Each structure stands twice: as C-alpha cells, then as structure tokens.
Amino acid sequence: MAVTILIVCGDKTAITAYAGLFNKKEYSVFSAQSGRQALAQAKARRFDAIVVDVSGSRINCKNVCHRIKSETSAPMLAITAPNAKLDAALAFAAVVPKPVSGKKLAARVKAAIENKPPRLFKIGALALDLEKRKLTRGSKTFSLTPKEFVLLRFFVSKAGQIVTRKTLMKEIWETEYLGDTRTLDVHIRWLREKIEDKPSEPARLQTVRGQGYRFTI
Template sequence: MAQARVLMIEDDQLITDPVLEALQTAGYEVLTAADGRRGLELALTRQPHLVLLDIMLPQMDGWAVCKAIRSESTVPILMVTALNDEVDRILGLELGADDYLTKPFSTRELLARVRATLRRVAFEHQDDKPPTELTIGDVRLDLEARRAFKGGRELQLRYKEFELLSLLMGRAGEAVSRPELFDEIWGTDWLGDTRTLDVHVRWLREKLEDNPGKPVYVQTVRGIGYRFIAPDEV
C-alpha cells in the first residue's frame, strides 16, 4: 500500500511536534510548513494526499491558503484551528475545506479524522465497486456473507474477530497501530479494557494459525500493533 503524504501547515511548534510524531507513528509521510506561503507552495508542488491547515498563520492566513489550494487542486483539506465560532466553520467549508477540527484536540481524534477523510476520498475516486471477496494465500474472506476460510476450511469467527482479520488482510504487510485498531473496530468512544484487543488476537490466532504460539499470519509489531503477513512475505 502506498504511503499517504500529509502536509501540516501550522506555526505553533507545541502542536506541530506531537502531531508530527503521531502521524509518522501511524505510517504517514509528513511535510510541514510554519507559514501560509510556504504551505501553499508545498501543497501545489509536493502533491500531498491531505492538508492539515491552521487559520492563524504568518505570511498568509489559512482562509487565503485554502482558497488558493482549492483553485488548483482537489486535495482534501482539514482545517485545524482555535477559531470555533459557527461562522468560522461555515466560511472554511465554503472556501473548500472538507472538515474542521477545533483546538484543543487529541492526537487520537485527529488521526481518526485523517483516516476517515482519506478513506472517503479513496472511495469517491474508485472506478469499481468495493470488493466482495479478499484472498491472500490460502486465506479467503467473503466480505458480504462475513465468512472466512483457510485452505477451504471455514473458520468460525466471532464478529470482532472477522472485523480484525478483514482490516489486517485489507492492509496486508502494513503495521496497524493499536489505537487505529480500536478506532476502526471498537469505535473512538471505546472505554473498556484495552487488553480486549490482545484477547481477540489470541482467539483469532487459535483459529487461523497452525501453531498459535508461533504465529505466521498475524504478527505482533512491537511498540505499534499488529500486521497480516502474506505467505510469500514469510
């Protein structure tokens, strides 16, 4: 899967540093600009997949940057700002922004917005219908019937186990972070025990792996999360 490139136009280093770290940990390539003019230049020359745009910027404010980008590009723009009046949100959307996030915010919420925006754009631009089946090696998922098979044998998966396997297989070879797995499978408002993810991974391995104690398909990526490894990568 190609690495998505995110451009962050923000002049507050106290915000830039933690957001940059969170985005890079989540697997994104990140470009940064501390003023509007430099941000506009990068937006038009480096072709990011998403722009995170502050409003109160030196050289050129976010409103002008948003308008200039939109006149040249359809790249999705997520405005990130301390201005939270309704009129500000409406103005941003009318100038072409795709979403609006007010400060202060958590990096977890920002990542959820980034992922949702990128997924929506990818869906809107695809020519074909979403796949109804996913096959990697001898593991096959029927996404419509919600059935999983390995070597022709059906796996009796719980609802969350199927969600976990389909997410990992859909991004085979990519390390998917624990926060992202929770956001995608349990929802951003999950307040339960975080060990539930590890329990579901263990259950999934018991049904999928020949030796659950030495997993081949669902591997742990220390300090990050999990990934599904295709047989030809093992």
C-alpha cells in the first residue's frame, strides 16, 4: 500500500518539485497551497505524514500546524531554509534543511512514520486517542473539540510546569490580548469536566493563584 503524504507549501512550483522527489509507486502525494486547503485535506483523508515548507512567508506556519495537529496524529516534517530556527512548540517529527534531495526527504519521512507514537496515548489514568480526539477516563469516553484537544496536548507537553494565561492565549488562541479571557475560562472548565474525577476540586489541572495553571500527570 502506498504511503500517503500531504505537502503544504505556498509555492505551486515548489510543490511540483517536492512531489517529483517521491517514487510514485511507493507514495501517493497530495498538496495544499494554503492553510485552508491543508486543513480541508487533513479532515478529508488519513495521511501517513505531512510535509510543510516553512521557509516562505505565504503560509502562517504556526497557525496552520496547530490546526492540522488538531485533526490528525500524522507526523509532521518541516522543510526549512538553511540554519533556520523553528518554534519548539510546533514539535516537528523531523526538520529537513534546503537544498532537499529526494533520497534525504524520503528517508526522513520513512523514519518519522516508523517512529510515530501509538495512536492511544496514556496520560496517567487517562487515555487519549490521537486520531479520533477521544479521551477515556475510567469507564467514560469523551469527544474533545479541536480546541480542547490542542489545549490538552499543550498542557501535557508542559506537565509539571506553571503555564500562564498569557502563554495559553498566545499559543492556543494566537493573541496577546488579555482584556477578555472568558473563552479561556470556559475551555478550562470544559476540559476539567472531562479529565477530572471531581471538576470542582481539580487534581490534574490545577490553578496556581496569580500565575496560571499546572498540569499533573
């Protein structure tokens, strides 16, 4: 069965060049030239890997990557300019600096797929289905909204650390405006209703007064 790949790049010529690097007998390549197209593709089919060219400025990489990750657990690879620095929060499975050869890119894609974490991710007493966005706590299973899913994954990546409200608004909602954080309060409440045995007395997602929140596994 062919490996299914999505290439996200704002340059049509570059997409054609990248697609040509993959053996058509082994790979089935799809493409997207915008964040909207990439998200639609991620929702429409299951990909084994997603390759994003972050070297240009035609696509809001941070926004696109976060939104795609809320739809799929496929490993995401970045094609970058030489010596480029990436936001660690994007957690790419691999980084491929230009110039890109077919052999190098195919090898990185293959390795990322082979090293892909299991679909079911254990978080202490919780189990998170990365593909279906479902959370299991005891005998109960909950469906997570895309924003709840991204929020939980972010907290898990920062487990044990204090995460400020400012950081959450910037990383999850992509704004530094703190004049109205009611949407954050609502999502924290919704998330606690799903991950906590007693939401009114949270043990996993605790409020650190005057600082933010701490997620404990």
